[in-house]
Structures are given as C-alpha cells and as structure tokens.
Amino acid sequence: MELLSLIRAKRRGAELSTTDIQQLVTGIVDHSVADSQLAALLMAICYEGLSYQETFALTRAFIDSGVTLDWSHLPGPVVDKHSTGGVGDKVSLLLMPWLAAAGLTATKMSGRSLGHTGGTIDKLESIPGFNVNLTGAQMAEVINDVGCCVVAQGADLVPADKIVYALRDATDTVDELGLIAASVISKKVAAGADYIVLDVKCGSGAFFTSLARARKFAQVALRLGRDLGKQIGCVISNMDQPLGRTIGNILEVHEVLDILNGQQLDILNGQQTSEDVVELCATLGGVLLALSGKAANASLGRQAMLDLPKTGAVGERFERWIAAQRGDVAQLNAQASTPNTTRQVSVQATRSGVVAGMNTRKIGEIARRLGAGRLTKDDRIDPWAGILCVKKVGDTVEAGEVLAYLFQGSSSEPIPKELLAEYQQTITISSYGVELPQVVLEVLPPNRGLSVIGG
Numbered sequence: 001m002e003l004l005s006l007i008r009a010k011r012r013g014a015e016l017s018t019t020d021i022q023q024l025v026t027g028i029v030d031h032s033v034a035d036s037q038l039a040a041l042l043m044a045i046c047y048e049g050l051s052y053q054e055t056f057a058l059t060r061a062f063i064d065s066g067v068t069l070d071w072s073h074l075p076g077p078v079v080d081k082h083s084t085g086g087v088g089d090k091v092s093l094l095l096m097p098w099l100a101a102a103g104l105t106a107t108k109m110s111g112r113s114l115g116h117t118g119g120t121i122d123k124l125e126s127i128p129g130f131n132v133n134l135t136g137a138q139m140a141e142v143i144n145d146v147g148c149c150v151v152a153q154g155a156d157l158v159p160a161d162k163i164v165y166a167l168r169d170a171t172d173t174v175d176e177l178g179l180i181a182a183s184v185i186s187k188k189v190a191a192g193a194d195y196i197v198l199d200v201k202c203g204s205g206a207f208f209t210s211l212a213r214a215r216k217f218a219q220v221a222l223r224l225g226r227d228l229g230k231q232i233g234c235v236i237s238n239m240d241q242p243l244g245r246t247i248g249n250i251l252e253v254h255e256v257l258d259i260l261n262g263q264q265l266d267i268l269n270g271q272q273t274s275e276d277v278v279e280l281c282a283t284l285g286g287v288l289l290a291l292s293g294k295a296a297n298a299s300l301g302r303q304a305m306l307d308l309p310k311t312g313a314v315g316e317r318f319e320r321w322i323a324a325q326r327g328d329v330a331q332l333n334a335q336a337s338t339p340n341t342t343r344q345v346s347v348q349a350t351r352s353g354v355v356a357g358m359n360t361r362k363i364g365e366i367a368r369r370l371g372a373g374r375l376t377k378d379d380r381i382d383p384w385a386g387i388l389c390v391k392k393v394g395d396t397v398e399a400g401e402v403l404a405y406l407f408q409g410s411s412s413e414p415i416p417k418e419l420l421a422e423y424q425q426t427i428t429i430s431s432y433g434v435e436l437p438q439v440v441l442e443v444l445p446p447n448r449g450l451s452v453i454g455g
C-alpha cells in the first residue's frame with residue numbers, strides 16, 4: 001500500500017476508502033507500516049477528522065485485527081464499561097464488584113495511562129500481587145467465582161489498537177473523536193459483552209472539553225454500537241474537576257477502600273468526600289441494569305445500585321475479587337491504614353475565597369510528572385506518586401490553607417518548587433459563590449427512561 005498517498009489525501013481533507021483503511025490496519029499489524037508514517041497520518045487525522053464511514057471502517061478493521069471473545073457459556077447477562085479517559089477516574093475499581101453484587105456478570109479489558117489520564121490496569125497493578133494477565137480460562141474461573149474480572153488487553157484482542165494507542169500517546173494525537181470512538185468501540189465489541197455502558201468524560205480534564213463534542217462522541221458511539229449489533233448506553237460525566245479526591249494509582253485504590261469502609265456511600269447526606277465517584281458508579285450501573293432488563297429504567301436501576309452498598313455486599317465482593325486475581329488484601333488494607341506521609345508536600349492557597357474552577361488537564365499532567373503516569377511509553381509508573389485534592393469546586397478556602405498534597409512516591413528527588421506553583425495556578429479562587437457542579441451531565445439514549453435520572 002502506498003502510505004504516502006494516504007497521508008497526502010488526508011492532509012488535503014479527503015475521505016479514505018474502506019479498502020484503504022483495511023489495508024492500513026493490516027499493515028499496522030504486520031509492521032509493514034513504519035511508525036513515522038503512521039504518526040504523520042495520525043497527525044493529519046487529528047487536523048482533518050474522520051467521517052462516520054471512516055470511523056466505522058476503522059472500528060471494523062480494528063475488531064478484525066484480532067480475536068473476538070464469546071461469553072455465552074457464562075451466567076448472563078454479561079456487561080462491560082469503558083471510560084473515554086479522565087483524571088482521578090477510579091470508577092472501574094468500584095463499579096465492577098458493585099455490578100457483580102447487583103447480579104450482573106461484569107468483564108472488562110482495561111488500558112494503561114494515556115496522555116494526562118490514568119489507566120485502570122496501572123491502578124490494579126499497584127495492588128500487591130494483583131494479576132492483570134489472565135488467560136480466557138482463568139478469566140472464566142474468576143468470573144464464575146466472584147462475578148467480575150478486569151484484565152489487561154491481551155495481545156490477540158484488537159492488536160491494531162494496541163499499536164496505534166501507544167503511538168497516539170507518544171505523538172500527542174489522542175484526542176480526535178473518530179480515533180477515540182474506533183479505539184473504544186472496537187475493544188468493547190471484541191471483548192464480547194452483551195451490554196456496554198460508556199462513561200463519556202467532558203470538561204477541562206477530558207479529551208472532549210465541550211458538551212457538544214461529548215454529545216457528538218456519544219452519538220457516534222451509539223451509532224457504531226447499533227451498526228455492530230451491540231446495545232450501548234452512554235453517560236456524559238463532568239471532568240471539569242478530578243473525580244473524587246485522589247489522583248495516582250495506589251492512592252486511588254485507597255480512596256475506593258475508604259468509600260467502601262466509610263459512610264461515604266450515603267450520598268444523600270452530602271458533605272462526603274467522594275460522593276461524585278459514588279453517584280457516577282450508581283448511574284453507570286443503573287444504565288446497565290436498565291439495558292439488561294434488570295431494572296425498568298436507569299433511574300430505578302440507579303436507586304437499586306445505591307441500596308446495595310449499605311448491605312456490605314459491595315465491600316465483600318471487592319475483597320473477593322481482589323483475592324481471586326491474586327491481590328494481597330491483607331497487605332492492601334494494612335498499607336491503606338498507615339499511609340506514608342513523609343514523601344508529601346502541601347500546596348497552599350494564595351488567597352481566600354471559593355474554589356471556582358480547576359484546570360483538570362493540567363492537574364493530570366502534574367500527576368503524570370510526579371510519576372503517576374508515563375511521559376514515554378517505556379516509562380515505569382510510580383504507584384505511590386500522585387495528588388490528594390483537598391479543595392474542590394465549591395469549597396471555601398482561606399489564604400494559606402492547604403489546597404492539595406503532592407506525593408513524590410518512591411523518588412528520592414524532592415518535588416520541584418515550580419510544580420507547587422503550577423498546581424496553585426490550576427485552581428481558580430473566586431470571591432463569589434459558585435454553582436456546585438453535577439457529576440452526571442446527561443444519559444443517552446433518551447429512551448427506556450434512560451435520560452430520566454433522579455437525585
């Protein structure tokens with residue numbers, strides 16, 4: 001295939017044919033397409049975009065580049081969840097055992113950190129002993145045992161996306177709508193679940209910074225789902241501030257433990273530290289309960305989800321799941337109850353007022369530079385590096401009060417002073433009150449009651 005002509009065509013804004021795209025993906029997988037040329041094409045795509053036809057062709061070709069899993073032998077319905085990428089997004093860690101406790105079979109192939117956003121696999125790997133590399137048979141065993149399982153994308157599942165994903169990360173060509181849609185939907189279709197919910201992040205920390213773009217993505221995702229025979233629901237959620245309070249791998253796992261152990265699940269009383277995480281999990285779960293026919297609509301599904309943790313069923317399922325994937329629950333609990341506070345520095349507010357905004361992308365980038373994410377694809381994650389956001393949007397703050405703690409992880413280098421100043425600059429403090437942000441912005445499609453979310 002003449003890759004130069006494809007790059008030239010895309011640079012001029014032309015539409016690539018289905019055959020071009022199929023051949024491109026074949027060349028990516030057999031390594032006959034050079035990284036340099038693929039990077040140039042990706043950059044052209046970022047400028048010119050992909051049409052729906054191109055996005056569909058890319059999604060189909062991605063799926064066909066590897067195997068498709070079949071879970072028909074498992075007790076159904078089998079559900080899956082995916083996020084378009086956020087900062088402090090620990091939803092999968094909590095939602096998967098929560099779905100299992102709700103009677104669904106939840107499987108998930110997750111990715112590693114991408115750009116300024118974190119990855120579920122890195123978070124799970126920060127749990128001592130946790131094994132993310134399971135064979136199909138081992139996955140089935142874990143699912144039969146606890147009802148949920150999360151693994152790293154195996155080499156044979158959508159291999160083309162694996163190659164393109166890493167190159168997009170290395171060349172800052174991540175945030176093109178069609179590329180994200182093809183990446184997400186191909187993996188979800190190949191992973192074989194019956195019902196899929198997408199958490200479409202929207203805001204300063206997301207790849208879609210406006211509601212219009214997030215909606216457009218959700219519509220493309222729903223259309224791809226329909227054209228590929230999958231039932232998909234989308235929740236557009238707020239990423240104008242980090243989700244929950246922590247950013248960074250083991251820090252986020254500890255926050256989930258806090259949620260499970262504390263009273264934070266009682267979101268109706270408000271004033272809790274991680275209520276946005278809980279609300280988002282309940283809404284995503286509610287959509288899956290509605291899609292799979294276990295709730296009459298998403299609103300009732302959300303309520304059923306919220307009733308569950310009070311029984312202790314979610315915490316119990318979480319521990320069983322971690323243990324089933326060889327995670328050391330006792331060590332995890334011990335670490336969480338005695339956090340290492342010697343390697344942290346605080347960032348103070350320079351003025352008094354109300355936190356009116358957080359530049360979430362910048363905050364994600366600071367976490368990445370502390371070691372919570374990768375700057376190159378070969379970098380190692382530092383599980384203990386990250387940020388604890390003490391103040392979030394709507395919180396009042398006095399000058400000199402702590403806005404956040406930065407954790408340097410295992411690095412012996414002190415945290416550079418400019419990083420503290422950069423964090424201060426990410427926070428907008430206003431003298432006026434602000435409207436408290438809702439974590440759930442919209443639920444699609446607006447049928448079967450899916451858009452009618454209460455609370």
Ligand code: URA
Pocket residue numbers: 083084085111114174179180181183184187
């Ligand atoms: N998540 C994915 O799996 N792919 C993307 O491109 C972005 C987020």
